[in-house]
Amino acid sequence: MADALFWAGGGLAAAGALLALIGALGVLRFPDVYTRIHAASITDTGGATLMILGLCLISGLSLVTLKLVLVWVFIMLTSPAAANALANAAYSAGHTPWIGSFRIMQDNRKGGSR
Template identity: 45%
Template sequence: MFVITGAVGLVRMPDFYTRLHPAGMIDTFGAWLMLAGMCVQAGFTLVTVKLIIIGLFLFFTSPTASHIVANAALVSGMKPTGRRLDTPEPSSAGAHRETRP
């Protein structure tokens, strides 16, 4: 269920940087939940120890990889849009700009 929710988040988000957040959550928490289920199924054996080591590896590498991808996109010149989902896109015809003091 968690992975499906994250996949819906990937579709709903407006730009690259906001899509990167649910993608990282799917990697980290979705994998952790699947590994936890496999640990319960395997019981306390050497397989469980190996699954815990894999989980620790994922715990450190997935957020690091998401950060590296976001940093590479920023360095390459990709700018965040800053647009929210609940605000309509500005139209070029008759658009008025507010000036703030």
Template identity: 55%
Template sequence: MADALQWIGGGLIIAGGLAVIIGAIGLLRLPDVYARIHAAGVVDTAGVALMILGMICLSPSWLITVKLLLVGIFLFFTSPISGHAIAQVAHDQGIEPVGHDETKPGKTASNTGETDQ
């Protein structure tokens, strides 16, 4: 049983590490701040959660397990809040998403007062 937990824990840590690497590549390659915020949020929720679960499988005592669970709960609540705060500041600064269309859904250029000249 201990060997199975070690294999599962190691696999979860490796999977979390791969998620973090993919998220870091996304931070470098994505076009705008909103897409980058999304990539960072996915890394926090998926990658770090997998790593924490892997460490829980490998933890030798219940005290360490409780501490890891508390860290996971803290990250679960603070990551979306920080991502939302960064996105709100970007929106307040007037940063538009790449590929953003000025016409609203249901409106066309002809009924917004714009001319096609």
């Protein structure tokens, strides 16, 4: 049982590491700021979630599991907010998306309501 949990947890952690790798590749290869932020936030959320889930399975039911869950909650609060702030800053600095501006963004820039 413990061995099965170890392998399941290890598999999840490896899947998380794969997502982190994909995210890193995306940051390097994607064409503009917004798509790169999208790739990076996969690392923060998906990759970290899978890794923490895997570590929870490895550690079994203990105080470590609770701490890992708290770390996960913290990451879930901070990473999306950071990605949002980054995209916000890029937009404020005048970066247009690679695929062209959306209508709603143009409205927003003119000072209209969202």
